[in-house]
Amino acid sequence: MQSLQAYFHAISPLSSTTWQEVSSHFVPKSLPAHAYYIEEGQYAKEVAFLESGVVRAFFTNNDGKEYNKQFFVGPSLIGAYTSLLTKKRNQIPQQALTNCTIWTAKYSALEHLYTKFHDFERLGRKIAEHYFLEKEQKELEMALLDATQRYEIFKERFPNLDQAIAQYHIASYLSITPTQLSRLRKKRIT
Numbered sequence: 254m255q256s257l258q259a260y261f262h263a264i265s266p267l268s269s270t271t272w273q274e275v276s277s278h279f280v281p282k283s284l285p286a287h288a289y290y291i292e293e294g295q296y297a298k299e300v301a302f303l304e305s306g307v308v309r310a311f312f313t314n315n316d317g318k319e320y321n322k323q324f325f326v327g328p329s330l331i332g333a334y335t336s337l338l339t340k341k342r343n344q345i346p347q348q349a350l351t352n353c354t355i356w357t358a359k360y361s362a363l364e365h366l367y368t369k370f371h372d373f374e375r376l377g378r379k380i381a382e383h384y385f386l387e388k389e390q391k392e393l394e395m396a397l398l399d400a401t402q403r404y405e406i407f408k409e410r411f412p413n414l415d416q417a418i419a420q421y422h423i424a425s426y427l428s429i430t431p432t433q434l435s436r437l438r439k440k441r442i443t
Contacts, residue, residue, distance in 0.1 A: 254279070257302045257356055260328045265379045271370040278362045284308075284353040291333045293346045299357045300332035306353025307417055310345050311425070321426040323391075324418075326411060327353065330380065332360070350418045400429045404437045 254276060261267055267275065279302065284290060290308060291297055305327040313319050322345060325331050336343040337360050367374040394403055404427060408415070415423055415438075424434040 254281075254356070256304050256328055260302065261376055264383070265372065265376040267370075267372050267376060271366075271373050274370065275363070275366060275373055278358040278366075279356040280358070282355050282357055284349045284355050286349050286352050288349050290331055290347040290349065290355070291336075291343050293344060294342050295333075295336075296340070297333035297336035297343055297360070299359050300330060300334075300337070300363065301355040301357045303327040303329045303331050304354040304356060306355075307350040307414065308347050308353060309350055309418075309422060309426075310347050312345050319425060320428075321422055324350075324411060324414060324422075324426060326414060331355070334384070350422065395428060400427060400433060401437060401440075403427050403429075404434070404441070408441075 257279060258267075258272060258276065261272075261275075282301075284306065290301065293313075303325050307327075308325040308329075308331050309321050310323040310325070310331075311319050311321045325347075331347055333343040333345065333347065335341070335345070363373075363377075367377060394406060398406070407423065407427060420434055421431045424431045427434065429437075
């Protein structure tokens with residue numbers, strides 16, 4: 254729970270009163286490797302703090318090919334935000350790639366705290382802004398940079414991730430083939 258408090262505090266500090274109320278809604282859970290946090294077609298009802306581990310958000314095209322949209326590495330927040338906000342079925346599953354420790358909370362309970370605690374509402378806004386900026390940056394990288402540049406950014410953003418997860422997941426995230434990734438890695442080493 255201390256890591257959740259530190260994570261929130263680094264984004265936007267909460268008063269002790271607010272923290273006491275907010276923290277009471279989070280429950281610790283384990284998410285084993287390969288288990289889904291949320292599957293396609295489910296209605297999202299909660300968010301989670303990913304204390305440790307790696308989770309991927311991905312989608313599958315009509316031919317059954319998977320595309321990794323995002324990696325979440327603890328400490329981070331996970332959840333099907335579009336489903337939470339629209340109350341529609343989730344389209345982007347989130348799956349643990351390693352064993353994970355998470356803290357879950359009902360989104361509706363946290364949402365009610367926004368009106369009660371302005372510092373918590375500010376935290377929620379800052380988190381939303383962060384994810385918006387991150388999403389826009391990734392879109393620009395995918396459109397404007399070549400595979401080598403995208404891989405270098407990946408290595409900066411996720412320094413040890415290539416040792417923790419399968420290479421085909423990284424290739425999918427970079428929108429390249431596993432063979433191309435292998436070449437990039439070899440070129441980088443030499």
